[in-house]
Amino acid sequence: MEVFAQQLINGLTLGSIYGLIAIGYTMVFGIIGMVNFAHGDVFMVSAFIAMIFFLLLTTWLGIASIALALLLVLVLAMLMTALWGWTLERLAYRPLRGSFRLAPMISAIGVAIFLANFVQVSQGARNKAVPPIVTDVIVLFERNGYAVALSYKQIIIMSVTAVLLTAFWFVVTRTSLGRAQRACEQDRKMAALLGIDVDRTISLTFVLGAALAAVAGTMFFLYYGVVGFTDGFIPGVKAFTAAVLGGIGSLPGAVLGGLIIGLVETFWSAYFSIEYKDVAAFSILAIVLIFMPSGILGRPEVEKV
Amino acid sequence: MTSIPTFPARPAGTNQPAPPPLLLHALRESALAALVMLGLSIPILLFRTDQSAGQQLMLTPRIGLVATMCAIIFAVRFVVCLYVARRQSQRAARQAAGVSAPQSKLAHYVVSVGVPLFLGIAVTYPLISSMLAGGLNGARYWIDLGILILTYVMLGWGLNIVVGLAGLLDLGYVAFYAVGAYTYALLSTTYGLSFWICLPLAGVLAAFWGILLGFPVLRLRGDYLAIVTLAFGEIIRLVLINWVELTNGGAGISSIPRATFFGVPFERGENGFAAMFGLQFSAMHRIVFLYYLILVLALITNAVTMRLRRLPVGRAWEALREDEIACRSLGINTRNTKLTAFSIGAGFGGLAGAFFAVRQGFVSPESFNFLESAIILSVVVLGGMGSQFGVAIAAVVMVGGPEMLRHLAFTKAIFGPEFDPNEYRLLIFGLAMVVMMVWRPRGLISHRNPSIALKERKAISGSLVKEGHG
Numbered sequence: 001m002e003v004f005a006q007q008l009i010n011g012l013t014l015g016s017i018y019g020l021i022a023i024g025y026t027m028v029f030g031i032i033g034m035v036n037f038a039h040g041d042v043f044m045v046s047a048f049i050a051m052i053f054f055l056l057l058t059t060w061l062g063i064a065s066i067a068l069a070l071l072l073v074l075v076l077a078m079l080m081t082a083l084w085g086w087t088l089e090r091l092a093y094r095p096l097r098g099s100f101r102l103a104p105m106i107s108a109i110g111v112a113i114f115l116a117n118f119v120q121v122s123q124g125a126r127n128k129a130v131p132p133i134v135t136d137v138i139v140l141f142e143r144n145g146y147a148v149a150l151s152y153k154q155i156i157i158m159s160v161t162a163v164l165l166t167a168f169w170f171v172v173t174r175t176s177l178g179r180a181q182r183a184c185e186q187d188r189k190m191a192a193l194l195g196i197d198v199d200r201t202i203s204l205t206f207v208l209g210a211a212l213a214a215v216a217g218t219m220f221f222l223y224y225g226v227v228g229f230t231d232g233f234i235p236g237v238k239a240f241t242a243a244v245l246g247g248i249g250s251l252p253g254a255v256l257g258g259l260i261i262g263l264v265e266t267f268w269s270a271y272f273s274i275e276y277k278d279v280a281a282f283s284i285l286a287i288v289l290i291f292m293p294s295g296i297l298g299r300p301e302v303e304k305v
Numbered sequence: 306m307t308s309i310p311t312f313p314a315r316p317a318g319t320n321q322p323a324p325p326p327l328l329l330h331a332l333r334e335s336a337l338a339a340l341v342m343l344g345l346s347i348p349i350l351l352f353r354t355d356q357s358a359g360q361q362l363m364l365t366p367r368i369g370l371v372a373t374m375c376a377i378i379f380a381v382r383f384v385v386c387l388y389v390a391r392r393q394s395q396r397a398a399r400q401a402a403g404v405s406a407p408q409s410k411l412a413h414y415v416v417s418v419g420v421p422l423f424l425g426i427a428v429t430y431p432l433i434s435s436m437l438a439g440g441l442n443g444a445r446y447w448i449d450l451g452i453l454i455l456t457y458v459m460l461g462w463g464l465n466i467v468v469g470l471a472g473l474l475d476l477g478y479v480a481f482y483a484v485g486a487y488t489y490a491l492l493s494t495t496y497g498l499s500f501w502i503c504l505p506l507a508g509v510l511a512a513f514w515g516i517l518l519g520f521p522v523l524r525l526r527g528d529y530l531a532i533v534t535l536a537f538g539e540i541i542r543l544v545l546i547n548w549v550e551l552t553n554g555g556a557g558i559s560s561i562p563r564a565t566f567f568g569v570p571f572e573r574g575e576n577g578f579a580a581m582f583g584l585q586f587s588a589m590h591r592i593v594f595l596y597y598l599i600l601v602l603a604l605i606t607n608a609v610t611m612r613l614r615r616l617p618v619g620r621a622w623e624a625l626r627e628d629e630i631a632c633r634s635l636g637i638n639t640r641n642t643k644l645t646a647f648s649i650g651a652g653f654g655g656l657a658g659a660f661f662a663v664r665q666g667f668v669s670p671e672s673f674n675f676l677e678s679a680i681i682l683s684v685v686v687l688g689g690m691g692s693q694f695g696v697a698i699a700a701v702v703m704v705g706g707p708e709m710l711r712h713l714a715f716t717k718a719i720f721g722p723e724f725d726p727n728e729y730r731l732l733i734f735g736l737a738m739v740v741m742m743v744w745r746p747r748g749l750i751s752h753r754n755p756s757i758a759l760k761e762r763k764a765i766s767g768s769l770v771k772e773g774h775g
Contacts, residue, residue, distance in 0.1 A: 080344070103746035113734060285536045
């Protein structure tokens, strides 16, 4: 029971990070029908950006308040990563729109390789570690000598995720940008006929996805305190699994899928074997795609001949 | 790229200099690009993080580097802008004059001359390189590079069956490569079987795995198929890492027996290859033999593929690539067609894997990661899917090209002694993938030769075929 409660907390924390990344996948797939392979690496880049800003603010500018520093880091990382997202879409994906279907995918794989190695070359191959940032924990209850703890870090991660998802939800459902985006998702040609700037909308989709990935990256950095240039691939695949599991194209589905994947991973590590936790994630991906490709909340794809 | 305003074609005969708006426009675009570069580099290029002695992360600012990068981006964008504008005004002028663009026969020419040339170079490559390097021993590096390139040619041709002919996007091809390599490694180290017995076994086992992994994905197409095959590839790699009792885990299997000349070992002494043929012993005999072995294996792959294309099963593959629904309505058994493509492609991957193991003498799961699959797939796609010759050229460019970075010693003189161009190998590889896709999304050789024709064989442009939806 105690272990279960603790793993539930850990799983939800991990799951909110996956959910934030998954939204980037699901939005891009929804709007241009492409698996953005490089999204995991955008997440990794954002974790690096967050780390550098954090060091900059605390050691160079001497901001003593950790809360203020983290808030600034979050905002700056979101801005910078959004610029990355915009640039990548502009250079690597936009010229290929309307090209045959494999081309954007190959281009995205190229971008993923480029980003990982760009970070390796510019920051070095070693993992970067900082001392733990927020260390306080709240002990929820204690039984048989096993304390179930909720750390401040986990509270920050879950609440930031919740706040930003609400804001994002508001953008998608209540603003003209969100309306344009949903219109492009349903029928790009018709949306263009009705005066929506499709290219701009797609650009903004990438920007939004990258900004949410930056939130995930900052939270990842806060949670683990270690970032490395290879950290993009596995979280990227897991987040994609989350997007597929929730039903690709569905935004609540991406968050739901992220939480499920986070929970499965932590419970699997706790009760079965930690070595095979990535195998479990990949197996879920394969099983979901084969047996229920429309996911939990997605609409089934109707094939027209 | 950004949208470039079209300029009206200047009337013929007027010899005015380029209109100023063009230059102004290019300057503005370049300034914008440099600004974006500045923004992108603010945290990640401007500050390098290093672990100090006290395990504290230290920031080192690099303002000079950022300034250089912005200047480079400015220059590149400026040149691209001018080039694109010139191309557009030329095209506009041509249209105004009513002349259609000159029909390019180049691709056709390249294939008809290039294939014999390429084959000739491949066969005489050890001779040429040893003459150029002054002796067989000096050519070791170059022959090793040739072996590496030919391995990718073979893998590319094997994957071409699945991706190029049958149109099934496979991102986990490296799994079959791994199956082949581990088959030889395990059978030879535990049961002492020779390479020549293990080679066909590796092919058969990999083909079997191809069917096994092909079954669950029969219903999937396009991106989903790619992702599931990627997942399978990763699962196999993770199992190889974690099943320590069988595979020795991440440490890998070492001291795998070397290749023999059909039973005659390459060693000094009475029973060795050199003594048997009355030659002076040289360690290079084995390398040259390995070179020709992979050349023959690759050519077999090619020959089988070319023959299969003419058989009913090959035609069914290509039909499947173009339109699966039409295929099914015509009574083609899509299940068997897909499974044969998976298994035959996987079989060749397995053969290449066994060759990899015998050449390296060591296998570990790290040789079979996703990057390897991405490289093989990019070789196929950049070559022009379905074009055997294009795949071979792409393998030379994509595998040999980055390798050439090792020889750019002069860069050390420019950037300082600690500059290692080899670090930039994968960076440039990733960039090249993007640039090639933007420049030629259909690959280097994008026209196709129909496998059957009524009166005359006409090559058709790749953009007319639908492929890639499977």
